[in-house]
Amino acid sequence: MKTLLFITLLLNLSIFADYSIHKDSEKVIDELVIKHGFEKAYVLEVLKDAKKRKTALSSVARPAEKTKTWDDYRAIFIKKKRIIDGKKFIKINIDTLERAEKEFGVPKEIITAILGVETNFGNNMGSYRVIDSLTTLGFDDPRRSKFFRSELIQLFLLTRENNLDILKIKGSYAGAMGYSQFISSSYRAYAIDYDGDGxxxxxxxIEDAIGSIANYLKRHGWKKEGKIVVQTFPNNVRKFYKPHESLTQFIPLTFNENGEELHFIGDDNFRAIARYNISDVYAMAVYYLSEEFKK
Ligand SMILES: [Ca+2]
Structure with a gap:
């Protein structure tokens, strides 16, 4: 009886989760082996090595972009240090940023702001092994396991294509990787070689990250010379814009700024930023930060 209790306790400890024998792993293993031609022994070895990370589960249950308000976001991201670092980043990488701006139509300040918000210009790319995040969320997240299992399969494909060690690469709790925090499927679809090493x-x-962000935004509807937000006031939104399909929303987003309410409508380029991270406050943080870099 005591032994059984002990074994039960052991199984509940995160370190003893074995994703190669998880009840939902068979479909993933089959897809990787049959559809994508991976060796079964390799897939099993990788899944066996993956560790359950409970903090990934708790973080994904309350993501910052859902729980934090604009005030929270502004306090975190629109800070003097980040603004100074961003300006420095622009100076150092001006050639690449201008090349991307010309080629994709995305301003250097926007690309830099995304890098600033995502990873503090590469200083925080995440400390989770991506294989741990994606197995934990893919097999044990009650809400979005299907999405993360699909990303897990994408991770196998990405690491094979790019000759990366699947057991070593790190990222965020949700499996976002590198300077620009691309998830596996985005990495495969939108990341580009921009320093020319093939x-x-x-x-x-950094050059690949800059080109990849610009490419991502362009592919998600960024318009050269287009608007990001239009500042407006409560009762005359329609005066500025007639509702049409390309507007993100006709109801203005409301943000408190120094005790005053500001009302915005997001335009096409706002929506493109929000495709990077589905959140109005995220897109506003990127926009605000980008404006600070111009000052
Ligand atoms: Ca490259």
């Missing part, structure tokens, strides 16, 4: 590397190449 290899797409969001972990080590």
């Amino acid at each position: 290899y797409v590397d969001l972990f080590n190449s």
Whole structure:
């Protein structure tokens, strides 16, 4: 009886989760082996090595972009240090940023703001092994396991294509990687080689990250010279814009700024930023930060 209790306790400890024998792993293993031609022994070895990370589960249950208000976001991201670091980043990487701006139509300040919000310009790319995040969320998240299992399969494909060690690469609790924090499917679909070495590397190449962010935004509807937000007032939104399909929303977003309420409507380019991270406050933080870099 005592032994059984002990074994039960052991099984409940995160370190003893074995994703190669998880009840939902068979479908993933089959897809990787049959559809994508991976060796079964390799897939099992990787899943066996993956560790359950309970903090990934708790973080994904209350993501910052859902629980934090604009005031919280502003306090975190629109800070003197980050603004100074961003300006420095622009100075150092001006050639690449201007090349991307010309090629994709995305201003250097926006690309830099995304890098600033995502990883503090590469200083915080995440400390989770991506294999741990994606197995934990893919097999044990009650709400979005299907999405994360799909990203897990994408991770196998990405690491094979890019010759990366699947057991070593790190990222956020949700599996976002590199300077620009791309999830596996985005990495495969939108990341580009922008330093010309023939290899797409969001972990080590700032140039690749810059080009990839610009490419991502363009592919998600960024319009050169387009508007991001239109500042407006409570009762005359329609005066400025007639509702049409390309507007993100006709109801203005409301943010408190120094005790005054400001009302915005997001335009096409606002929506493109929000595709990076589905959140109005996220897109506002990027926009605000980008404006600070111009000052
Ligand atoms: Ca490259």
